[in-house]
Amino acid sequence: MSMSIEELDATVRAFYEGRGDQQKQAQTALNQFKENPDAWLMVDKILQDATYEQTKYLGLQVLDNVIMTRWKVLPREQCQGMPSNPSLRAPKTELI
Numbered sequence: 001m002s003m004s005i006e007e008l009d010a011t012v013r014a015f016y017e018g019r020g021d022q023q024k025q026a027q028t029a030l031n032q033f034k035e036n037p038d039a040w041l042m043v044d045k046i047l048q049d050a051t052y053e054q055t056k057y058l059g060l061q062v063l064d065n066v067i068m069t070r071w072k073v074l075p076r077e078q079c080q081g082m083p084s085n086p087s088l089r090a091p092k093t094e095l096i
Contacts, residue, residue, distance in 0.1 A: 003029075005050055005055075008058075013055075033062075
């Protein structure tokens with residue numbers, strides 16, 4: 001994976017806040033990232049280190065896609081650590 005979390009943040013920001021060619025280039029880069037079969041391996045770092053909220057949402061989309069389409073065929077050693085990873089736990093919210 002050649003994109004750092006900082007670069008991913010900048011690309012997601014360009015997609016949501018950019019215009020014209022900048023937005024189109026960002027969309028192409030994000031589609032390539034999402035199609036990369038190893039993108040899900042970055043989800044824990046995305047959720048932990050991304051500063052742009054939409055980048056975290058992208059990470060959750062990637063993880064959701066892997067769970068729905070490939071989870072049962074992934075090597076067990078790759079899957080075993082995911083549920084216990086604290087950065088993947090849903091934040092607790094309080095109802096007021």
